Amino acid sequence: MAIGVTNAPEKSKSSGSIINDPQVRGIFYQAITIIILAVLIYWIVDNTIENLRRANIASGYGFLRSRAGFDVGQSLIAFTSDSSYGRALVVGFVNTLVVAITGIVTATIIGFLVGIGRLSHNWIIAKLSLAYVEVFRNIPPLLVIFFWYSGVLAVLPQAREALALPFNVFVSNRGVAFPRPIFGEGAEYTILAFLIAAAASFLVARYANRRQAATGQRFPVLWTALGLLIGLPLITFLATGAPLTFDVPIAGKFNLTGGSVVGPEFMSLYLALSFYTAAFIAEIVRAGIRGVSKGQTEAAHALGIRPRLTTRLVVVPQAMRIIIPPLTSQYLNLTKNSSLAIAIGYADLVAVGGTILNQTGQAIEVVSIWLIVYLSLSLATSLFMNWYNAHMALVER
Amino acid sequence: MTTHEASFVRASMVEASPAPILESGIVFWLRKNLFATPKDTALTIISLLVLAWLVPPAIQWLFIDAAWTGGGRGVCATVAQGGSQPDGWSGACWAFVNAKFSQFLFGRYPMDERWRPALVGILFVLFLVPMLMPKVPYKGLNAVLMLVALPIIATILLPGGWFGLTYVETPLWGGLLVTLALSFVGIAVSLPLGILLALGRRSDMPVIKMLCTVFIEIVRGIPLITVLFMASVMLPLFLPQGVTFDKFLRALIGVSLFASAYMAEVVRGGLQAIPKGQYEGADSLGLSYWQKMNLIVLPQSLKLVIPGIVNTFIGLFKDTSLVSIIGMFDLLGIVRLNFSDTNWASAVTPVSGLIFAGFVFWLFCFGMSRYSGFMERVLDRSQR
Numbered sequence: 001m002a003i004g005v006t007n008a009p010e011k012s013k014s015s016g017s018i019i020n021d022p023q024v025r026g027i028f029y030q031a032i033t034i035i036i037l038a039v040l041i042y043w044i045v046d047n048t049i050e051n052l053r054r055a056n057i058a059s060g061y062g063f064l065r066s067r068a069g070f071d072v073g074q075s076l077i078a079f080t081s082d083s084s085y086g087r088a089l090v091v092g093f094v095n096t097l098v099v100a101i102t103g104i105v106t107a108t109i110i111g112f113l114v115g116i117g118r119l120s121h122n123w124i125i126a127k128l129s130l131a132y133v134e135v136f137r138n139i140p141p142l143l144v145i146f147f148w149y150s151g152v153l154a155v156l157p158q159a160r161e162a163l164a165l166p167f168n169v170f171v172s173n174r175g176v177a178f179p180r181p182i183f184g185e186g187a188e189y190t191i192l193a194f195l196i197a198a199a200a201s202f203l204v205a206r207y208a209n210r211r212q213a214a215t216g217q218r219f220p221v222l223w224t225a226l227g228l229l230i231g232l233p234l235i236t237f238l239a240t241g242a243p244l245t246f247d248v249p250i251a252g253k254f255n256l257t258g259g260s261v262v263g264p265e266f267m268s269l270y271l272a273l274s275f276y277t278a279a280f281i282a283e284i285v286r287a288g289i290r291g292v293s294k295g296q297t298e299a300a301h302a303l304g305i306r307p308r309l310t311t312r313l314v315v316v317p318q319a320m321r322i323i324i325p326p327l328t329s330q331y332l333n334l335t336k337n338s339s340l341a342i343a344i345g346y347a348d349l350v351a352v353g354g355t356i357l358n359q360t361g362q363a364i365e366v367v368s369i370w371l372i373v374y375l376s377l378s379l380a381t382s383l384f385m386n387w388y389n390a391h392m393a394l395v396e397r
Numbered sequence: 398m399t400t401h402e403a404s405f406v407r408a409s410m411v412e413a414s415p416a417p418i419l420e421s422g423i424v425f426w427l428r429k430n431l432f433a434t435p436k437d438t439a440l441t442i443i444s445l446l447v448l449a450w451l452v453p454p455a456i457q458w459l460f461i462d463a464a465w466t467g468g469g470r471g472v473c474a475t476v477a478q479g480g481s482q483p484d485g486w487s488g489a490c491w492a493f494v495n496a497k498f499s500q501f502l503f504g505r506y507p508m509d510e511r512w513r514p515a516l517v518g519i520l521f522v523l524f525l526v527p528m529l530m531p532k533v534p535y536k537g538l539n540a541v542l543m544l545v546a547l548p549i550i551a552t553i554l555l556p557g558g559w560f561g562l563t564y565v566e567t568p569l570w571g572g573l574l575v576t577l578a579l580s581f582v583g584i585a586v587s588l589p590l591g592i593l594l595a596l597g598r599r600s601d602m603p604v605i606k607m608l609c610t611v612f613i614e615i616v617r618g619i620p621l622i623t624v625l626f627m628a629s630v631m632l633p634l635f636l637p638q639g640v641t642f643d644k645f646l647r648a649l650i651g652v653s654l655f656a657s658a659y660m661a662e663v664v665r666g667g668l669q670a671i672p673k674g675q676y677e678g679a680d681s682l683g684l685s686y687w688q689k690m691n692l693i694v695l696p697q698s699l700k701l702v703i704p705g706i707v708n709t710f711i712g713l714f715k716d717t718s719l720v721s722i723i724g725m726f727d728l729l730g731i732v733r734l735n736f737s738d739t740n741w742a743s744a745v746t747p748v749s750g751l752i753f754a755g756f757v758f759w760l761f762c763f764g765m766s767r768y769s770g771f772m773e774r775v776l777d778r779s780q781r
């Protein structure tokens with residue numbers, strides 16, 4: 001027994017070998033990783049410098065200032081082939097933003113409708129929504145884009161036989177032509193009136209909330225806001241002498257002239273992204289609404305709250321909490337999928353970058369611009385959505 | 398004491414009378430599911446009208462008016478367009494799909510050598526089907542055949558160049574062959590790599606953790622097409638002069654790395670869902686890190702995230718269609734390539750080809766999602 005006691009400290013000392021110390025091991029593994037990584041990076045940089053020297057490509061972002069020499073099909077800001085590469089990239093970026101934002105809005109609307117439809121008690125609506133989701137979720141977005149582009153939009157009639165829709169909208173295989181509003185003198189007052197109305201509605205809503213919290217009396221916020229938002233700009237518009245004319249597209253002998261034209265590239269990309277992403281949003285919405293436990297609805301009914309108010313005040317706020325995080329990632333997916341534009345020649349950031357890359361061979365610079373832009377878009381969207389999420393999150397007492 | 402005198406006592410139960418006509422049968426079903434409220438009735442009628450407006454023309458176009466057989470564009474074009482169909486005709490051109498079918502499967506793989514991808518395909522199905530059925534025994538052997546033997550056989554047979562097989566370079570590969578090969582390798586690589594990345598992201602070692610996090614977040618933040626561009630333009634820059642990678646291999650690397658970042662996030666979700674007690678229990682048993690992960694944590698967490706894993710697989714399968722942008726001919730690419738075949742150019746050829754390709758993609762993805770639902774139920778049952 002005495003022997004055992006005297007041996008004990010010695011034993012624990014011998015088992016504390018430095019090889020078995022998890023901390024030492026950790027440092028060792030990390031050191032090895034860093035060394036391997038450093039060697040790899042050195043090797044890559046060395047090879048790249050050598051390859052660039054051999055191909056006579058000057059690295060750096062100086063090429064952004066030189067003349068682009070190519071034209072961009074559709075751009076919101078002025079661009080000619082004499083503009084610089086840098087401006088071409090900005091045009092591409094704006095186009096990416098346009099298709100992403102319009103796509104997000106449309107996908108959200110379709111997605112919410114279909115998602116709610118899947119929960120409908122109406123058998124036929126539920127089955128139709130299910131069919132929509134199952135069809136679009138399981139087909140590559142690129143294929144949907146091609147379907148719209150070479151399947152539907154390309155077989156539309158030619159421009160001179162364009163389909164005429166109401167309000168002077170013409171649909172042909174060159175895209176959708178619609179009247180372009182031309183703002184005359186004093187139009188800015190209408191916009192100003194609209195802004196004032198928006199601010200006033202916001203204040204009214206806040207006042208109504210406070211009053212209801214304090215006295216229990218309700219205030220017709222929706223109607224007041226609608227009246228303000230529509231009435232005030234309308235009155236201003238008429239008071240300033242209706243300073244708005246339209247440049248209407250006219251079907252000529254060979255082509256439509258005048259008006260604004262949205263090209264088939266944008267239309268197919270926009271439609272495909274909206275329909276494809278909407279299928280995913282629908283599933284998220286369904287999961288969100290189903291995620292609110294039935295007890296919540298029942299409790300609201302027991303308190304005597306009517307079904308419509310239950311939905312608005314009890315179910316939706318809780319469902320949004322479940323919906324928002326995955327919805328964010330769908331928005332990001334849509335933004336990233338907009339890069340499929342390159343397949344049909346819509347001049348988004350990747351398509352313009354690809355053209356520049358082919359012309360100048362500045363692969364590293366162009367790819368780095370892509371990385372920075374897409375990463376910052378991702379970051380901005382997730383920051384905004386995190387803020388919104390925190391705003392909506394459960395406040396635990 | 399009064400005794401209750403009962404003149405009649407029923408000895409058997411009364412037969413249950415049938416439910417009222419309005420509470421059962423087809424009338425009840427219709428009332429409950431289609432015409433419950435005025436709003437429901439309106440919705441039902443509108444949907445029925447829309448269906449009546451859409452479905453018969455679609456069936457007419459897809460099946461009744463479709464051109465099923467024929468040797469050229471003539472069967473798919475109207476007289477005015479130089480074909481044999483009456484003016485005003487429009488229908489699917491399945492004759493095009495029919496004529497190009499073997500190209501859609503194998504791409505431009507040489508005719509005489511097509512038995513090779515066909516054989517690999519048959520082996521793939523033979524190994525896969527028993528693998529997917531939970532009741533079939535010898536899962537271990539099956540997995541070895543699927544994940545070790547099949548890739549070896551495929552690497553020998555598909556490119557050739559060994560054992561007297563003629564060499565078939567990858568630009569000639571195409572169609573469903575490329576789509577399936579990319580997806581198979583992508584899935585086989587991204588799952589283990591994703592698990593490693595997820596473990597790395599949750600590691601105690603700051604350097605490993607940072608590297609994994611940076612990799613995952615960057616890859617998830619950018620579109621796949623830029624990753625494929627990087628693989629096709631940047632990779633040659635990074636390698637020494639003279640070392641070249643096959644284009645197919647570059648796409649393979651791009652797709653696999655991309656999918657593994659998404660996989661890592663799915664697996665991380667599973668790892669986080671395991672209670673801390675499981676980790677501590679494993680530690681207190683004296684298990685090493687890898688024993689702890691392999692025996693305790695991963696089996697539980699992977700089971701939790703099967704839907705997410707399959708969703709990533711489906712995403713990867715759909716994403717393989719993007720390689721057609723960097724000039725490879727997967728199923729979508731080869732279908733589009735054939736639009737420019739003057740022998741088949743007609744107004745309805747593109748739609749027909751795309752509908753066919755879409756149907757094939759849909760079949761695979763829908764199959765995968767259905768199988769994942771089935772697997773979830775099987776595993777759920779065993780847990781109870």
